[in-house]
Amino acid sequence: MTQHTPLWEVFIRPRNGLSHRHCGSVHAADATLALQAARDVYTRRGEGLSIWVVPSADIVASDPQDKEELFAPNADKVYRHPTFYEVPEEVGHM
Amino acid sequence: MTATQPLYTFLLRLGDDHLILGQRVAELCGHAPMLEEDLALPNIGLDLLGQARALFSYAAEIDGQGKSEDDLAFCRVERDYLNALLVERPNYDFAHTIVRHLLHALFMQQVWAALEDSSDSQLAGIAGKAAKETAYHVRHTSEWLIRLGDGTQESHERAQEALDILMPYALELFEDDAISQAVADAGIAPQPSTYYEAWSNRLGEILALATLERSSGSVVLSGGRRGQHTEAMGHILAELQYMQRTYPGLSW
Numbered sequence: 557m558t559q560h561t562p563l564w565e566v567f568i569r570p571r572n573g574l575s576h577r578h579c580g581s582v583h584a585a586d587a588t589l590a591l592q593a594a595r596d597v598y599t600r601r602g603e604g605l606s607i608w609v610v611p612s613a614d615i616v617a618s619d620p621q622d623k624e625e626l627f628a629p630n631a632d633k634v635y636r637h638p639t640f641y642e643v644p645e646e647v648g649h650m
Numbered sequence: 651m652t653a654t655q656p657l658y659t660f661l662l663r664l665g666d667d668h669l670i671l672g673q674r675v676a677e678l679c680g681h682a683p684m685l686e687e688d689l690a691l692p693n694i695g696l697d698l699l700g701q702a703r704a705l706f707s708y709a710a711e712i713d714g715q716g717k718s719e720d721d722l723a724f725c726r727v728e729r730d731y732l733n734a735l736l737v738e739r740p741n742y743d744f745a746h747t748i749v750r751h752l753l754h755a756l757f758m759q760q761v762w763a764a765l766e767d768s769s770d771s772q773l774a775g776i777a778g779k780a781a782k783e784t785a786y787h788v789r790h791t792s793e794w795l796i797r798l799g800d801g802t803q804e805s806h807e808r809a810q811e812a813l814d815i816l817m818p819y820a821l822e823l824f825e826d827d828a829i830s831q832a833v834a835d836a837g838i839a840p841q842p843s844t845y846y847e848a849w850s851n852r853l854g855e856i857l858a859l860a861t862l863e864r865s866s867g868s869v870v871l872s873g874g875r876r877g878q879h880t881e882a883m884g885h886i887l888a889e890l891q892y893m894q895r896t897y898p899g900l901s902w
Contacts, residue, residue, distance in 0.1 A: 561684065582686050588793055596690035596790075 563612040564590040568604035576608050654712045656832035663875055665705035666733035669723055671754060672698030673890050674741060683744050697783040704776045724894035728887055729877040736819035738882045745798055745812040752791035753820040756852055758784045760845040769837035792856045799860025810862050822872035
């Protein structure tokens with residue numbers, strides 16, 4: 557079945573001003589049907605104002621085996637987090 | 651015949667189309683050919699049920715006998731249902747489900763568009779909401795039919811067979827009679843025959859993309875608008891009415 561209906565990743569933008577977020581995947585024969593399937597499966601409760609679908613096969617992903625060299629070096633660099641600044645009162649919620 | 655009777659009958663015809671087609675589509679909940687359609691078809695079925703509710707509520711209101719939308723939906727005998735025969739045809743396969751729905755949705759797209767300009771403001775309101783839902787039904791079913799027709803040899807053959815079988819039923823939608831004449835004279839809704847040309851043109855565009863042929867025959871299989879149904883109708887009602895027949899007045 558996946559031969560005729562490959563996998564598509566679905567991204568939904570919940571409202572204006574927010575970015576599209578990955579919410580799941582669908583099987584569909586082509587882009588038009590993938591968009592419809594995404595609408596039918598993921599926006600039934602008013603979750604979205606915009607949908608992107610992307611062929612899963614076109615996503616380039618990092619290799620889990622590379623996680624040590626890619627991500628571990630950041631663990632001890634706390635100075636990259638903006639936690640050493642006092643936020644002035646008048647700025648309010650950031 | 652009272653002054654409101656043509657409108658009441660008109661509302662029942664439209665409401666029954668939506669109730670029965672909604673029931674047919676809902677039968678596929680858990681049985682669709684793929685998970686995505688398993689959600690899409692009941693979504694569409696619930697749209698139809700919502701449209702039926704609005705029409706039945708209004709029908710019950712103008713009837714003025716204290717009936718509810720549920721009374722109209724669940725507590726009539728087969729001969730009192732006035733849906734077109736098309737919507738009661740079974741889900742033989744996915745092609746039948748899609749073709750049946752497209753033929754009806756293309757018709758309703760015209761009806762809702764006309765009703766938005768109806769002299770009856772309540773109907774115009776119902777039409778305004780339903781038109782958006784129906785536009786998606788047309789999109790969903792037409793895109794599917796294009797892929798079934800222009801797909802594999804088997805999907806093409808099944809789509810063509812469904813079209814050949816269902817087309818004579820679809821033509822019933824465009825039949826005029828004294829009721830539709832009275833409703834047209836009151837400025838409520840045009841005669842069904844006036845929708846035919848635009849329906850036929852739009853269908854022709856979709857069938858061309860789907861590489862499907864419309865048979866030249868003009869056979870019309872009708873009777874539903876007068877309460878004369880196919881053998882399928884009793885089976886639908888047996889399921890649809892089971893709870894209200896077994897536990898009258900039940901609610902939850």
